Amino acid sequence: MEKSKSKFVGVRITDEQASILSRLQKDSKLSKTEILLKGLSVLDEFYALGLDHKPLSDELSALEKEAFHYATELRRVRKREEAISEMVQELHEIDKIVDKYHCEKSALIQILLEIQANTHWLPKHALMWVSERLDVPMSQIRQITTFYKAFHLKPRGEHLVRVCLGTACHVRGGPRILEYTERALGIKAGETTENMKFTLESVNCLGCCALGPVIVVDNDYHGRLSTSQIEKILSSYT
Amino acid sequence: MTKLESAADLGKLRKQILSRIDPKKPCITICSGTGCQASGCEKISAAFQEELKNQKLSDKVDVRRTGCHGFCEKGPIVIIYPEEICYLQVKPEDASEVVSQTIKGGKIVDRLLYADAATGKRIAHESDIPFYKNQKRLILDNNRKIDPKSIDDYIALNGYSALAKTLSGLSPKQVLDEVKKANLRGRGGAGFPAGRKWETTRNAPGDVKYVIVNCDEGDPGAYMDRSLMEGNPHLVIEGLIIGAYAIGSHEGFIYVRQEYPLAVENTELAIKKAEEYGLLGKNILGSGFDFKITIHRGAGAFVSGESSALMCAIEGKVGEPRPKYVHSSVKGVWDRPSNLNNVETWATVPFIINNGADWFNGIGTKGSKGTKIFSLVGKVNNTGLVEVPMGMALRDIIEKIGGGIPNGKKFKAVQTGGPSGGCIPEKFLDLPVDFDELAQAGSMMGSGGMIIMDEDTCMVDTAKYFANFLADESCGKCVPCREGLKQICKILDKISTGKGKEDDIKDLEDLAEVLRDASLCSLGQTAANPVLSTLRYFRGEYEAHIRGECPAKVCKALITYYIDPEKCRACGLCLKNCPVGAVSGKKGAVHIIDQGKCIKCGACFDVCPEKFDAVARISGRPVPKAVPPGTEIKKRG
Numbered sequence: 001m002e003k004s005k006s007k008f009v010g011v012r013i014t015d016e017q018a019s020i021l022s023r024l025q026k027d028s029k030l031s032k033t034e035i036l037l038k039g040l041s042v043l044d045e046f047y048a049l050g051l052d053h054k055p056l057s058d059e060l061s062a063l064e065k066e067a068f069h070y071a072t073e074l075r076r077v078r079k080r081e082e083a084i085s086e087m088v089q090e091l092h093e094i095d096k097i098v099d100k101y102h103c104e105k106s107a108l109i110q111i112l113l114e115i116q117a118n119t120h121w122l123p124k125h126a127l128m129w130v131s132e133r134l135d136v137p138m139s140q141i142r143q144i145t146t147f148y149k150a151f152h153l154k155p156r157g158e159h160l161v162r163v164c165l166g167t168a169c170h171v172r173g174g175p176r177i178l179e180y181t182e183r184a185l186g187i188k189a190g191e192t193t194e195n196m197k198f199t200l201e202s203v204n205c206l207g208c209c210a211l212g213p214v215i216v217v218d219n220d221y222h223g224r225l226s227t228s229q230i231e232k233i234l235s236s237y238t
Numbered sequence: 239m240t241k242l243e244s245a246a247d248l249g250k251l252r253k254q255i256l257s258r259i260d261p262k263k264p265c266i267t268i269c270s271g272t273g274c275q276a277s278g279c280e281k282i283s284a285a286f287q288e289e290l291k292n293q294k295l296s297d298k299v300d301v302r303r304t305g306c307h308g309f310c311e312k313g314p315i316v317i318i319y320p321e322e323i324c325y326l327q328v329k330p331e332d333a334s335e336v337v338s339q340t341i342k343g344g345k346i347v348d349r350l351l352y353a354d355a356a357t358g359k360r361i362a363h364e365s366d367i368p369f370y371k372n373q374k375r376l377i378l379d380n381n382r383k384i385d386p387k388s389i390d391d392y393i394a395l396n397g398y399s400a401l402a403k404t405l406s407g408l409s410p411k412q413v414l415d416e417v418k419k420a421n422l423r424g425r426g427g428a429g430f431p432a433g434r435k436w437e438t439t440r441n442a443p444g445d446v447k448y449v450i451v452n453c454d455e456g457d458p459g460a461y462m463d464r465s466l467m468e469g470n471p472h473l474v475i476e477g478l479i480i481g482a483y484a485i486g487s488h489e490g491f492i493y494v495r496q497e498y499p500l501a502v503e504n505t506e507l508a509i510k511k512a513e514e515y516g517l518l519g520k521n522i523l524g525s526g527f528d529f530k531i532t533i534h535r536g537a538g539a540f541v542s543g544e545s546s547a548l549m550c551a552i553e554g555k556v557g558e559p560r561p562k563y564v565h566s567s568v569k570g571v572w573d574r575p576s577n578l579n580n581v582e583t584w585a586t587v588p589f590i591i592n593n594g595a596d597w598f599n600g601i602g603t604k605g606s607k608g609t610k611i612f613s614l615v616g617k618v619n620n621t622g623l624v625e626v627p628m629g630m631a632l633r634d635i636i637e638k639i640g641g642g643i644p645n646g647k648k649f650k651a652v653q654t655g656g657p658s659g660g661c662i663p664e665k666f667l668d669l670p671v672d673f674d675e676l677a678q679a680g681s682m683m684g685s686g687g688m689i690i691m692d693e694d695t696c697m698v699d700t701a702k703y704f705a706n707f708l709a710d711e712s713c714g715k716c717v718p719c720r721e722g723l724k725q726i727c728k729i730l731d732k733i734s735t736g737k738g739k740e741d742d743i744k745d746l747e748d749l750a751e752v753l754r755d756a757s758l759c760s761l762g763q764t765a766a767n768p769v770l771s772t773l774r775y776f777r778g779e780y781e782a783h784i785r786g787e788c789p790a791k792v793c794k795a796l797i798t799y800y801i802d803p804e805k806c807r808a809c810g811l812c813l814k815n816c817p818v819g820a821v822s823g824k825k826g827a828v829h830i831i832d833q834g835k836c837i838k839c840g841a842c843f844d845v846c847p848e849k850f851d852a853v854a855r856i857s858g859r860p861v862p863k864a865v866p867p868g869t870e871i872k873k874r875g
Binding site for chain 2: 108147180210223
């Protein structure tokens with residue numbers, strides 16, 4: 001077997017194939033992906049021609065399988081590329097925030113808050129990047145992100161449901177509102193539904209005690225609640 | 239904007255601003271505090287703008303969004319100037335009527351006015367409404383008049399005049415003496431004399447000193463600091479600059495919870511504007527005094543409101559308290575002398591400077607001077623922010639201002655001082671509210687939360703609520719607080735589920751003592767207060783729980799839901815609403831709850847029509863045996 005060194009969309013190819021590929025690229029000035037797509041469409045035409053011709057049709061369908069395999073590989077690579085570029089994009093954003101605070105270690109909490117304002121949670125690579133930039137050990141960042149309630153180390157659902165359990169809401173029946181919401185969503189406070197639709201949180205006072213008991217979905221306040229209204233409110237967000 | 243270079247410049251600017259204002263020009267002010275925002279003031283504001291445009295009045299009428307007016311129960315609040323007509327619970331649909339009737343026609347829309355609960359009489363002006371009439375509004379007063387985003391609004395109402403007076407004529411020592419003479423006590427909780435704290439920082443060695451505003455208002459059910467910071471940030475900033483001048487500090491911090499985004503936004507803007515006007519920065523008003531302010535957003539930790547913990551947080555560390563062998567006024571942020579005061583304390587300073595210590599001493603009681611803002615919440619008719627002179631009786635606050643307890647229920651207790659405070663029973667309702675009296679009654683002033691509880695509130699459940707809250711918020715640095723609270727929670731849980739024993743009360747008292755004596759910071763030292771005060775005044779309720787009865791019928795494990803066969807009309811509402819299918823029944827037959835399936839959520843109790851009143855909560859006595867399925871309902875008559 002000939003040893004393959006080069007790779008095409010993540011799949012090893014022979015030297016011969018590689019040279020064809022680079023020639024094609026040079027001549028057509030197309031990207032690798034475009035060549036692959038072109039190849040697939042040509043294949044498609046051939047396939048239509050060879051339907052009546054058994055050996056050709058077999059050959060073509062084998063070829064097609066191979067092409068399909070490449071295409072899947074391509075998608076996988078694409079996905080990874082996208083994820084990486086997204087991550088790099090995020091790190092750029094973080095850089096901007098860190099620079100705004102002049103790389104000051106004392107601004108760590110402020111920086112993390114601002115990062116989270118964009119992403120709604122703190123992915124690990126963000127924390128590592130901040131640790132790198134501020135020269136603060138990861139252990140300290142972990143300490144801070146687990147100490148303060150505002151930080152979230154897990155992705156959050158599309159809608160944030162906050163149930164107020166401040167004293168005023170407590171005496172007006174907040175705990176029962178929370179129970180109902182938990183049952184309606186099928187999760188406990190602090191969790192996110194499996195479909196990533198809702199994250200449920202309990203909070204210690206939203207400062208609108210006149211409306212108690214109150215729940216806030218995203219930024220919509222639903223006050224003076226009775227338990228029977230909850231499902232209707234939640235269903236308006238699905 | 240050219241920078242103001244002297245006190246005279248500020249005076250000139252004020253005249254200029256005032257000359258631009260036509261006092262006769264109608265103005266619609268819309269309360270945009272958090273409470274009113276939650277009830278939709280955004281849409282109301284848009285509706286008014288739209289309506290003015292439609293009726294071609296846009297340039298003849300001003301629309302102003304103000305800070306919190308305090309009467310949150312009846313929000314959103316709209317006031318029409320110059321007549322000062324106060325409309326309550328306004329909806330966007332009301333805009334067109336208000337504009338065409340009141341603005342154009344000069345007529346009052348009766349149905350939007352306050353209606354007296356007893357007589358039904360309509361009241362047109364805010365100052366005549368009992369809720370406001372019985373208050374003394376000093377610090378909160380401008381909240382309803384100014385747009386917090388406009389520094390000109392603040393200056394027009396004499397804003398920054400105390401700063402001008404300070405910088406142009408008073409020495410730092412004179413300012414300090416005035417504040418000391420005024421006997422201003424810290425509004426954040428403990429009531430430590432602000433003047434003495436300032437003096438310690440002023441005299442502490444070191445060139446660099448800091449002043450800090452504590453707006454890490456974590457007490458659940460308290461939101462006065464938020465309303466001030468959101469509604470009148472310049473007042474706090476002015477107080478802070480004056481304090482910094484007296485102390486000899488050139489750098490200040492405002493620590494705001496990130497849960498208060500509007501407060502952060504308005505304060506940021508206020509600082510920027512003050513810098514543009516030369517009221518912050520280098521050489522303020524030509525006096526040679528420099529001062530700058532940085533905002534620090536708190537990331538949500540109750541314990542970070544403690545002074546030494548807050549200072550750690552400012553340094554970018556975990557906000558944990560430290561032992562205070564050396565006070566933070568001597569060694570605080572980055573080991574430099576740091577003076578920390580609460581929002582309300584700073585906001586009081588400009589009034590003392592403008593009116594003098596003698597005037598301030600004329601308000602309040604012997605030991606507590608001035609006014610105090612409370613957030614009156616819970617089971618009370620008029621929820622809202624209340625500013626009263628120190629020494630007003632609790633009963634007056636609850637009944638005259640708060641309008642009493644809703645739905646004809648009986649008053650049980652008032653909880654003051656947040657999680658570090660205690661519950662005060664009815665027999666102490668005539669207590670004058672000040673720092674010392676509340677402490678004597680086993681509670682504390684705290685930052686000013688006042689939560690009213692009625693007969694439907696269980697005191698064991700309340701104690702458990704606070705204990706759980708504090709156990710959750712304890713930083714865990716010292717053992718008494720970390721472990722003690724955990725045990726208190728466990729015991730309370732036992733009691734509230736009917737598994738308590740006689741000895742448990744004694745154990746609670748012992749634990750409370752250890753917490754008070756051995757905890758590192760005031761969170762732990764005062765953590766047992768809710769338990770101790772409820773034990774002191776409501777011991778009977780604890781004993782009832784141990785016997786298996788929850789008198790207020792709150793504690794789930796001790797109550798049973800039961801449908802009275804005599805009263806059931808077989809309407810089927812409970813059956814339809816039961817989330818677990820524990821109710822069975824059919825048309826014409828008495829409905830029955832399967833106690834084995836029941837999760838005690840109370841849905842049946844909630845939905846059973848008042849006129850039937852068939853679902854009962856039973857606690858402390860045996861539940862009657864269920865009637866056989868299919869039993870016909872009792873014929874009416």
